Amino acid sequence: MRVPFRVGFEQRGETPRRLSLLVPLASVFAALFFGALFLVATGHSPIDTYSNMFQDGFASFNGITDTLALSTVLICTGISAAFAFQMNLYNIGGEGQLYLGLIGGAWAGIALGDHLPTLLMVPVVLLCGALAGAAWIFVPAFVRSRLGTSEIVSTLLLTYIGASLIKHVIYTPGSFFRNPNTSFPQGRLVADSASLDSFGSSRLYPTFFLALIIAVALYWVVKRTEFGYRINVIADSPKAAHYAGINANRTTIWVMLISGALSGLAGAMLIVGPYGKIEPSIITLGYGYAGIVVAALARNNLGLIIVSGILFSGLRVGGNNLQVTTDTPIHIGVMLQGAILLFALGGEAFRRYRIHVVRVHDVSTKKVAV
Amino acid sequence: MSNTSHEVAQRSHHTSGATSTALSAHSIDKKFPGVLANDSVDFDVRAGEVHTLLGENGAGKSTLAAVLCGLYQPDAGYLTRNGKRINLSSPRVGLQHGIAMVHQHFRLVERFTVSENVILGSRDLPFRLNRSDINEKVAAIAESYGLPIDPDATVGDLSVGQRQRVEIVKALYQGAEILLLDEPTAVLVPSEVEKLFENVHAMTAAGKSIVFISHKLGEVVEISDRVTVLRNGRVTGHVSGRGTANTKELARLMVGRDIELNAQRATHATGHEVLQIRNLSLVVNEVSMLSDISFSVHAGEMVGIAGVAGNGQRELSDTIAGLISPTSGSVTISGSMTTDRGPIKAREVGLAYVPEDRLGMGLVPSMSILDNLLLTRDRQLVVDRVSVRPEAARLIEQFEIKANGPDHLARKLSGGNAQKVLLARELSGGRGATKLLVVCSPTRGLDVGAIETVRRLLNDARSAGQAILLISEDLDEVLSLSDRVLVLYRGAIVHETPGETAQLSQVGAAMAGLASEGPS
Structure with a gap:
């Protein structure tokens, strides 16, 4: 069969600024349109569904605060993914590091009991969570820098072990992390001093602001510091780094450890925030994986992650509430998230390439894409 | 005709x-x-x-x-x-x-033979190839134009000149x-x-x-x-x-204007020994890349290394720059042993290095001119770009770099301007005052105007008393600029001659491995 035209890709010298904004937005709309097809096919009204989602995610007090609460975690896991990506390292295992952050944070929150005041206790819990997340990525980081072992595979596989670890500490009778007072498998509550209060009647915790500060701080580190300079050199050309005497191995380990710590921190934030204990359902929520989507939507720009994190959280909160408020299955929300990622990644083609359709047997070239 | x-x-x-x-x-x-x-x-x-x-x-x-x-x-x-x-x-x-x-x-x-490469892409080949026919035809064509070549030889085993013959x-x-x-x-x-x-x-x-x-x-x-x-x-x-x-x-x-390509050779006497290389050998994966190389370069002297690409030039320059540790032998710069001490140590005692690979090794393509100037310098914990900016602007002007300013990205520079940025950085000193300049193929791929500028800059550096090691495949360049010419062949120095009296035919023969003279 002969196709009368073919599609040509021509690499762009520079991406026009408007496209950098247009493409992610268009991706979201394309995903919504894609989702609408399924809604129509299953007998739901797309307009009603989306307006409900928007209402629940962004346009009510509870919606907004729930969205910001969720974005606290997703911003952290998002920066975790994006920061490693600054150096072309793919930390796919943010999910597992988040589990470990939960365990590390819970350990500190339980073991240190009521010995410390809240002002000290909360930072200690967060630090322990971050350290546990960093520890979980240490082996992948080490073998990546020394032997070049793919961090994609090693971090991902460790996530499954992390999930088993969560189940182990909760379902094993007599476990340190298990609530000893109930026969039902539940996490043991951390000390009161390790728990923060949420704002008013909302479920939003002050850790949200910590996430914002970290995003801005890391942005500054990459742009302004010697460490960030090194990351940029290594990311762009390892040969130039070698030439300039920059130790790429050491920097690789540090970047991965920081990435792991950020996912771990996200887990610990759940301890001092809404959970107060290890919640075994965490392994079904995929906050760590969602961080990769958030990072991809922001094109790994550490500043934009705040925006994409909040946007994505809103979709998720809105999607979750659908099931409660209407009879729309929750999976619509999940499917939309996947669709957004796919369209966002596909949209990259428009940013990097000029796309035109060439008629076969015809030299004239029609530019159909921007 | x-x-x-x-x-x-x-x-x-x-x-x-x-x-x-x-x-x-x-x-x-x-x-x-x-x-x-x-x-x-x-x-x-x-x-x-x-x-x-x-x-x-x-x-x-x-x-x-x-x-x-x-x-x-x-x-x-x-x-x-x-x-x-x-x-x-x-x-x-x-x-x-x-x-x-x-x-x-x-x-x-x-991995293909000469014949296989020759017929590659032909559309009217029969299902079953008659190799002897094809070989005969290939040999006949090659013969008639004085391009003798064995149709059964594997292309990977051929020299560059022979491969070109296969293309023809x-x-x-x-x-x-x-x-x-x-x-x-x-x-x-x-x-x-x-x-x-x-x-x-x-x-x-x-x-x-x-x-x-x-x-x-x-x-x-x-x-x-x-x-x-x-x-x-x-x-x-x-x-x-x-x-x-x-x-x-x-x-x-x-x-579009008159050009002086034959840069003047420095006339003044050379000074003390700046680079000293003693019995340098390098073996990589059991293949000898450099064998027993000894020579020195003095202040105010330009020593040229001629040779066909792949005869150890890159290994030699990288070893001097501290990027590779030699198997044996030593490199001394300004009286300090720098063997095995890494590139930063070598730079601290006065090395400047312009590698052959400009964008990707010498310069970071996605970074600005300003950030590229910082590459080989001492950087503070928080990178101080503000104080370097005026210097970057001054260098852009001094080296006549065509750019929109210090924030111009390296990858958007033309080859000649990228080379000027690299030279500007290396000649302007970094961690220490530059005493030794190692330059590899400095004018390769540049246009005539840029070649003229680069050669002038090298001459100026020599006149200022810097020791220069010029490693280039461009034989004319080596011969017209160097005070002394060494020929590198299969990792060894097979010929040495003063630049002024160097004979193109002799140096050319040495490059092809036909040296009558042993290592000097």
Whole structure:
């Protein structure tokens, strides 16, 4: 069969600024349109569904605060993914590091009991969570820098072990992390001093602001510091780094450890925030994986992650509430998230390439894409 | 050589004149984003002649060649073949009209034999190949143009010169009557260039047309029947008649002003020893890359290392720069042993290093000029760009770098300007005052104007008392600049001669491994 035209890709010298904004937005709309097809096919009204989602995610007090609460975690896991990506390292295992952050944070929150005041206790819990997340990525980081072992595979596989670890500490009778007072498998509550209060009647915790500060701080580190300079050199050309005497191995380990710590921190934030204990359902929520989507939507720009994190959280909160408020299955929300990622990644083609359709047997070239 | 009765030269009724025009381009325009690469260019080549396209990098010669062979379609203008208008929609169509391009970077499959490479891409091959027939045909073609080659040899085992021969044989096998040779001498040693020119004469004698693309003036004068000079996409001049062109005139047409390429050799006496290399050997994966190299470079002296690429140049410069630890031997810079001490230590005692690979090793492509200046310097914990900015602006001005300012990205610089940025950084000192400058192929790929500037900068550095080690494949450059010339062959120094009395033939022979003299 002969196709009368073919599609040509021509690499762009520079991406026009408007496209950098247009493409992610268009991706979201394309995903919504894609989702609408399924809604129509299953007998739901797309307009009603989306307006409900928007209402629940962004346009009510509870919606907004729930969205910001969720974005606290997703911003952290998002920066975790994006920061490693600054150096072309793919930390796919943010999910597992988040589990470990939960365990590390819970350990500190339980073991240190009521010995410390809240002002000290909360930072200690967060630090322990971050350290546990960093520890979980240490082996992948080490073998990546020394032997070049793919961090994609090693971090991902460790996530499954992390999930088993969560189940182990909760379902094993007599476990340190298990609530000893109930026969039902539940996490043991951390000390009161390790728990923060949420704002008013909302479920939003002050850790949200910590996430914002970290995003801005890391942005500054990459742009302004010697460490960030090194990351940029290594990311762009390892040969130039070698030439300039920059130790790429050491920097690789540090970047991965920081990435792991950020996912771990996200887990610990759940301890001092809404959970107060290890919640075994965490392994079904995929906050760590969602961080990769958030990072991809922001094109790994550490500043934009705040925006994409909040946007994505809103979709998720809105999607979750659908099931409660209407009879729309929750999976619509999940499917939309996947669709957004796919369209966002596909949209990259428009940013990097000029796309035109060439008629076969015809030299004239029609530019159909921007 | 002109009024041949060969089939290519069949005169169509459109053409007139004593010689037949095999291929002409009429007012070709070719635009790329932001550049008019060809601006109503007229060009023609007759049967049995060598017509050279001369111009700096970016002058539009490669674009024109790509249009001539069907790789690009012109935006305006058209081609005629034997007077008939043709439309080359792809290189395959070009080939059907007998037009073939021999690319500068060979397009051969290394694991295949010569014959297999030659027939690669032919569409009318039978299901079952008759190898002996093909081999015979390949050998016959090769023989008739003085291009002896074993059809069964594996291309991966061949030298660069032989691979080029395979490319030419392939074009001839495919029925090429017009061969476009894109910078064919760039990769060859002098003796191979001579051989290539013999092949070119054999081809033109048989009525083939050669379009020779080059920016090396000397060989252009030697080989060409006619020369067309391009500058900024326009034709700036024609010269006809073999040997009548003079290099000064051609250089002026190319650049648009008078050019002094033979930089003056420094006259003053050389000072103390700055670089001392003793018994340096390097073995990588049981292959000896450098063997027992000893020499020194003094303050105010330029030592040139000549050699064909891949004879240990990169290993030598990287070892001196502290990027590779040698298997044995020592490197001493300004009296400090730097062997095994890393690049930062070497720089602290006065090393500056311009590697062959500019973008990607010497410069970080995605970074600005400003950030690239910081690459080899001492950086604070929080990088202080504010205080470096005025210096960056000053260097841009001093080194005549064409850029929008310190924030211009390195990858958006032309080759010449990237090289100037690299030189600006390395010559302006970093961690310590520069005492030793190691430069590799500093003018490769640059246009004539930039070459002139770079050579002047190197001379200025030498006059300022810096010791310079110049490692280059461009033999003319090494011979015209160096106070002393060493020849590197298979990782060893096989020849040493003072620059002033160096003989091209002797150095060339040493580069090809025919040295009469042992290591000095």
